[in-house]
Amino acid sequence: MSDTKTKVEKSEAEWRRELTPMQYAVLREKATERPFAGEYEHETRKGTYTCAGCGHTLFESDAKFDSGCGWPSFTAPAADGHVDEEHDISHGMIRTEVLCSKCDGHLGHVFNDGPGPTGLRYCINSASLKLQPK
Numbered sequence: 001m002s003d004t005k006t007k008v009e010k011s012e013a014e015w016r017r018e019l020t021p022m023q024y025a026v027l028r029e030k031a032t033e034r035p036f037a038g039e040y041e042h043e044t045r046k047g048t049y050t051c052a053g054c055g056h057t058l059f060e061s062d063a064k065f066d067s068g069c070g071w072p073s074f075t076a077p078a079a080d081g082h083v084d085e086e087h088d089i090s091h092g093m094i095r096t097e098v099l100c101s102k103c104d105g106h107l108g109h110v111f112n113d114g115p116g117p118t119g120l121r122y123c124i125n126s127a128s129l130k131l132q133p134k
């Protein structure tokens with residue numbers, strides 16, 4: 001299990017070098033990939049989804065469900081404290097932004113219309129994730 005306390009901090013130039021343009025746009029510039037276009041939307045393999053920026057464990061495939069919203073959706077993070085949630089009032093909407101707690105990379109948003117037991121839907125960009133198949 002990776003250390004959750006130490007932040008990963010890199011310059012924008014370093015991030016640009018290490019990430020693909022799509023990963024950079026999502027993680028560092030809070031872009032949203034086009035719906036139904038992401039790599040993991042229909043992914044069904046078992047495994048752990050880690051942060052594409054820093055490798056932090058974010059979600060388990062067991063929590064993934066098909067929400068039909070066009071992005072990979074999860075009912076809960078892999079562990080408490082692995083994602084940060086922040087109030088986001090951009091684009092004229094009140095949403096809760098989901099960030100990697102280790103590198104502060106933008107992952108997506110969380111909505112309260114998910115299935116039980118959490119009732120939450122973590123709507124996450126494929127570009128911010130990397131699946132480590134089991």
Ligand SMILES: [Zn+2]
Pocket residue numbers: 051052053054055056100101102103104105
């Ligand atoms: Zn990260």
